[in-house]
Structure formats: C-alpha cells, structure tokens
Amino acid sequence: MTERVLLKEVRPYGEGEPVDVLVEDGMIARVGASIDVDADEIVHADGAIALPGFVDLHTHLREPGREDAETIESGSVAAALGGFTSVFAMANTDPVADNAVVVEHVWRRGREVGLVDVHPVGAVTVGLKGEKLAEMGTMAKSSAGVRVFSDDGLCVHDPLLMRRALEYTGALGGVLAQHAEDPRLTVDAQAHEGPNAARLGLTGWPAPAEESIVARDCLLAGHTGGSLHVCHVSTRGTADILRWWKSGEDRGGTVSAEVTPHHLLLTDELLETYDPVNKVNPPLRTDADAQALRQALADGTVDCVATDHAPHAAQDKCCEWSAARPGMLGLQTALGVVASTMVVPGLLDWRGVARVMSENPARIANLGDQGRPIAEGEPANLVLVDPEHRWTVRGEELASIAANTPFEGMELPGRVLTTMLRGRITAHEGKARQ
Ligand SMILES: NC(=O)N[C@@H](CC(=O)O)C(=O)O
Ligand SMILES: [Zn+2]
Ligand SMILES: [Zn+2]
Secondary structure: OOOEEEEEEEEEEEOOEEEEEEEOEEEEEEEOOOOOOOEEEEEEEEEEEEEOEEEEEEEEEOOOOOOOOOOOHHHHHHHHOEEEEEEEEEOOOOOOOHHHHHHHHHHHHHHHHHOOEEEOOOEEEEHHOOOOOHHHHHHHHHHHOOOEEEEOOOOOOHHHHHHHHHHHHHHOEEEEEEEEEEEEHOOOEEEEEHHHHHHHOOOEOOOOHHHHHHHHHHOOOOHHHHHHOOOOOOOOHHHHHHHHOOOOOOOOOOEEEEEEEHHHHHOOOHHHHHOOHOOOOOOOOHHHHHHHHHHHHHHHOOOOOOOEEEOHHHHHHOOHHHHHOOOEOOOOHHHHHHHHHHHHHOOOHHHHHHHHHHHHHHHHOOOOOOOOOOOOOOOOEEEEEEEEEEOOHHHHOOOOOOOOOOOOEEEEEEEEEEEEOEEEEEOOOOOEEO
C-alpha cells in the first residue's frame, strides 16, 4: 500500500515562499504550490523550515553495558526528537564494539527500534587499549557494514599504530575518527589547562595535547592517503592547523573535522560552578577558542557539527569533580545551540545549517541516502524546524535515561516540529512514533 504524507506550507532551507511537499513510498514525489491530494497524513507546517534530516557522526548510545545511562531505544527517541535521521554509535561500550558480534548487535537493535539509522562505529584497537588493531575488515564486511572507526574516549596516540590504522581504514574505504588528545602531555587532566583550572587546583589538558595530535594525523593522512576525521575540535590552534591543511593542494588523503554544540557555546568560565555536569573531554576552553570554532564552522574549516552525546548515570555525575565522568547530553539540544550560536548572529543561514548538520556529515561517512537535496525523486529524510519557537531545556524532560545536560534552564531558539525517516514520521510535536 502506498503510504502518502502531505507536508503543507514548508520552506525548504528557509528560503522563498512556502510550498507543499508530497511524500510517497519513502520518497519526495512532488514539491509545489498547493498540492491537493488524499494522503494518509497531512502535516500543517505553517511555514516551518524544511531541512534534510540531521546526521550525527558522534553519539554514545551506551548499549551494551551502561543501559542505566542510555539504551539504543532511548537514544533513538532522543535522536528523532532532535531532528536526526542517522547517528553513529561510538564503540566505547561494554563489551567494546571491536568485533563483528557487537557491531551487528547494535546495528540490528537500531533497526528494530526503527526511529533513526544507527550506524555502529568500530573500534580501531582491541578493547580500546591502543595496542593492537581490531578486526576492522571483519566489521566492515559484517551486516553492519562498518565504515567509521574510532577509539573515541581515548586517543590512538602511538604513531605507528595510527599510521597502520589509517592505511587499513583507507583500504576499506572507511574513515578514522580520532579523539585527539595526547595523554602523555599531562597527568590526570580534569579541565582546560589555564588560569580557571589553576584557581581550583585542577590539572588541565593543555591545548597542544590536542593540536600536536591533529597536526601529526593530518600529515599521516597525507602520507598514507587515508581518511582522517577529527572528533570534537576544541581549540583555536586546531582550527588554524586544519585551515593550513585545507589550504594546501595535493596533500593526499582526506581530512575532515567536527565541532560540538557545547564547544561552540560554553567556556571554562563554568569551572567556577564546580558542577560536574560541565566536565567533558575535550574540556570546555576559553572564549577565544569558542569564537574561533564558530568562525571555523562558518568558513568551512570545520566541516560539521557532531553532538558527542554522552549520557552518564546520575551517580557518575553527582560526585566530586575529579571523580565525575566526562561527557554531556547533546541530541535534543544540538539544533537549538547551533541556532543560537550560528544562525542568530548571522554566521550561518539555514542552508548552512543543512550543510553542517546533514550534507557534510553524510558525505564524510559516505551515506548515499542522507543529506540529499529537498527535491522530487530524493529520499524523504527530513526535519521540519520552527525557528520562532523558543523552549527551555529541562534535563528531566529529555528522552535520554540520563539527564546530564549543561544547558539546563537555558532558553533555546528553534524547535523540531517533525522528523521523517524514509517517508515515515519518527517524531512529531515532541513525541516519537515507534
Ligand atoms: N566526551 C566525553 O567527555 N566523554 C565521552 C568520550 C569522548 O567523547 O571522548 C564518553 O564516552 O563519555
Ligand atoms: Zn572523544
Ligand atoms: Zn565521544
């Protein structure tokens, strides 16, 4: 049976007069003024902005192992409500996703829930130990079809291992997503190394711990012809290195990078609160860093936004700062934070948001059916956004099992009205539809 959904009065990319979009059998069948046909469902969008569904290259779904913080189901609900149609589930689960059995489990469970495409990320090294390469080929060939590999949470810091990892992922047509943080440049780091951490007596991550790894890995990507993706860029210096790299010709290899919403908005001034909800890796940096990151996202130096959605159970966040785990929720607040940091100040228009939250991440991960134009004959992976709607973040009201949002009580612009995955409405007016 043909499933038909009619979206009345949407503005693709926030441009021009509202149009109607007819979706049939998972595809965009027609785009035009005043389409009047029978449909199974009619969504009155009242001029809401239509964008291609968001793609998150960096999500922690915690299943298997920490279902007290998040499950593939609860995380999928959060993703659909946040406007995402694809998420990449990081490998630092328990057991680690370093073999075909675990990645196939994550992939299958994601399909069962069916709210968002869950793409398992494969670990680079066995057990994330940074010693021996994991069976990347087996994970790539499994039904999960793994294409993104990462030891995220930890840095692949051994240079020879990193070189080999880039060679292997390159041969598999994959991407290596690096958590760039050289652990040997500090001891027991808890925050950004600077005056604010010093005042509290906390040891910090110095900016060069990130920058030296990024510079090295860019050179290795060029040398091996591999594909490097830099996770959660957090410093001005990293933006400068990426800008230098991207301005060169014939470097060989490919380098892409992501920035998180929290690094665009928040700074280490928050250390003063001593509230572990603000503890994250890489740490919140200075205002100059955040400004440089917004600029780098606007000018394309940083390709995309990724949430690094990192749920933690209450007991792992309610303790003393140094005992708390790093990480914060991000799926449902990403759009609002990007709207407030990038759209409101005029650094990006909505077409730019489509680029950094959908088209570029889909391209980096080589997803053929996502991040596509809103046009007839294209797959109907869409999100409708009401840009005027402001809402207040309440951790308890978010779909995640954990509630560790640093944006608690903040009013954000831009609300997801509807999310659609292959023509099926997965979220509408704040409710997921399973
Ligand atoms: N970002 C974090 O602070 N934590 C992440 C790991 C990571 O992304 O490095 C986590 O898994 O909790
Ligand atoms: Zn990380
Ligand atoms: Zn992460």
